[in-house]
Amino acid sequence: MEDSRRAFIKRAIGVGAASAAGVASAATARAQSAGVRGFDHVALPMQNVDAMLAFYRALGFQVNEGAQVCSVHFGQNMINFHRPALWQSGTFTLRAAAAKPPCGDLCFVFDGTPAALRALIEKVGAAVETGPVNRQGGRQTTGSSTYIRDPDQNLLEFIIYP
Numbered sequence: 228m229e230d231s232r233r234a235f236i237k238r239a240i241g242v243g244a245a246s247a248a249g250v251a252s253a254a255t256a257r258a259q260s261a262g263v264r265g266f267d268h269v270a271l272p273m274q275n276v277d278a279m280l281a282f283y284r285a286l287g288f289q290v291n292e293g294a295q296v297c298s299v300h301f302g303q304n305m306i307n308f309h310r311p312a313l314w315q316s317g318t319f320t321l322r323a324a325a326a327k328p329p330c331g332d333l334c335f336v337f338d339g340t341p342a343a344l345r346a347l348i349e350k351v352g353a354a355v356e357t358g359p360v361n362r363q364g365g366r367q368t369t370g371s372s373t374y375i376r377d378p379d380q381n382l383l384e385f386i387i388y389p
Contacts, residue, residue: 268298269305270306270309271307272326273297273309273328275328282353282377295312296310337385339387356382357372358373359372364388368388
């Protein structure tokens with residue numbers, strides 16, 4: 228009986244020590260891997276409110292309108308567009324000091340074929356500035372990029388990865 232009790236205690240201590248080591252290892256891994264993971268959102272001033280919101284709706288973005296800020300959502304991403312009354316107020320400082328339309332240069336990953344992208348661009352009535360051209364993207368691989376402008380003349384890149 229005594230031998231089985233000692234064996235039990237040794238196993239319990241061993242498991243406890245292993246569990247504590249596992250918790251410490253997980254905490255260490257989190258601390259070592261802490262850092263920037265990605266964008267939550269981008270914010271840009273907007274001039275042509277109605278045209279901009281219609282444009283992003285036509286691209287398939289979910290559009291939420293607020294009194295001072297309108298947001299467009301795609302996947303887990305968001306762009307906040309500041310209405311002119313906000314960014315021109317002179318008291319709004321939570322923006323780049325010189326930001327005024329057009330100041331955006333955004334790249335979106337397009338999940339579809341080049342033909343589907345062309346059809347979407349035609350649907351929104353935008354002219355292709357450049358593309359399709361091969362570009363090194365954020366995924367550190369080459370994709371095919373097409374560039375257009377939104378109603379405020381921000382540059383939009385759509386990249387299709389193989």
